[in-house]
Amino acid sequence: QVQLKQSGPGLVQPxxxxxxxxxxxxxxxxxxxxxxxxQSPGKGLEWLGVIWxxxxxxxxxxxxxxxxxxxxxxxxQVFFKMNSLQADDTAIYYCAxxxxxxxxxxxxxxxxxxx
Amino acid sequence: xxxxxQTPLSLPVSLGDQASISCRSSQxxxxxxxxxxxHWYLQKPGQSPKLLIYKVSNRFSGVPDRFSGSxxxxxxxxxxxxxxxxxxxxxxxxxxxxxxxxxxGTKLEIK
Numbered sequence: 001q002v003q004l005k006q007s008g009p010g011l012v013q014p015x016x017x018x019x020x021x022x023x024x025x026x027x028x029x030x031x032x033x034x035x036x037x038x039q040s041p042g043k044g045l046e047w048l049g050v051i052w053x054x055x056x057x058x059x060x061x062x063x064x065x066x067x068x069x070x071x072x073x074x075x076x077q078v079f080f081k082m083n084s085l086q087a088d089d090t091a092i093y094y095c096a097x098x099x100x101x102x103x104x105x106x107x108x109x110x111x112x113x114x115x
Numbered sequence: 116x117x118x119x120x121q122t123p124l125s126l127p128v129s130l131g132d133q134a135s136i137s138c139r140s141s142q143x144x145x146x147x148x149x150x151x152x153x154h155w156y157l158q159k160p161g162q163s164p165k166l167l168i169y170k171v172s173n174r175f176s177g178v179p180d181r182f183s184g185s186x187x188x189x190x191x192x193x194x195x196x197x198x199x200x201x202x203x204x205x206x207x208x209x210x211x212x213x214x215x216x217x218x219x220g221t222k223l224e225i226k
Contacts, residue, residue: 035215045164045207045217058214092163098211102154102169 002026004034004095004106012085012113020109022078022095029053029071032097034078036069039108040091048093051078085113117141121208121218127226134195136221138208143188145212152211155184155193158220159204167206168193198223 008020022034033052039045049059051069059067066083078095090113095106118141128134136155144151153171156164166175168184171191181196195202203225208218 037215039164044219045209047215047217050214094163096215098152100150101173102166102175103209103211103215105163108163 002097002099002104004097004104006093006095006106006109008080008093008109008111010110010112012089012111014086014113014115015084018080018082018085018089018093018111020080020093020095020111022080022106024076024078024097027097029073029076029078032099034069034071035096035098035103036080037094037096038091039094040088042088048080048082085111087113089113117144117210117213117216119208119210119216119218121221123221124219125222125224127224128198129226130198130200132198134198134202134223136193136206136208136223138186138191138193138218140189140191140210142213144210145188150212151187153184153186153191154209154211155182156207156209157202157204158207164207195223 003025005023012018033050035050036048049069051057051071057069068081071078092108092110094108097104120139122137144153151171155168158164167178172184183194185192205220205222207220
């Protein structure tokens with residue numbers, strides 16, 4: 001079955017970068033894009049960006065200068081990296097995949113930005 | 116970007132009442148494949164959002180039939196026919212026709 005499992009740190013220092021890995025199973029990254037979404041108390045649910053099956057990316061304009069998404073198809077892994085984190089980047093970060101019916105979601109990674 | 120406007124922000128109800136939540140998108144959610152990827156989620160405190168309805172009107176596995184979704188194009192509605200205590204929480208609409216965007220949420224609470 002389709003699964004997305006996330007791994008990454010829970011605590012990030014201000015001005016540092018955040019890296020999260022989304023490891024997928026039950027499908028190939030060469031067939032589906034993987035999106036990144038976050039949920040914060042202040043801004044609700046926000047779409048951050050996507051890496052498409054062919055490897056191209058699209059980013060939310062608000063994050064384009066400090067966000068990078070890449071992948072390793074052979075390892076079924078998608079890599080999310082956001083630079084220059086501040087306190088208002090404290091949120092739960094999710095990877096997600098669309099389907100012909102409904103999106104599949106990772107379990108979420110709670111990220112706290114604090115010294 | 117597709118903007119999802121969800122109303123009301125707060126919905127006080129009595130148990131057993133019917134509840135209705137509206138979601139409007141800034142552009143049509145009909146995909147080029149003919150599907151409309153409008154979904155509804157319920158989030159309870161400390162939990163991630165749980166899928167209730169997908170593609171406008173399809174109940175996800177295990178969702179009671181008191182939940183129903185309707186609409187087309189840009190206007191959509193979630194109805195709960197007889198609110199139970201376990202239904203309390205924040206409801207979100209979401210579209211995945213044009214990447215992802217989300218409504219701001221409706222808090223269903225006891226009157």
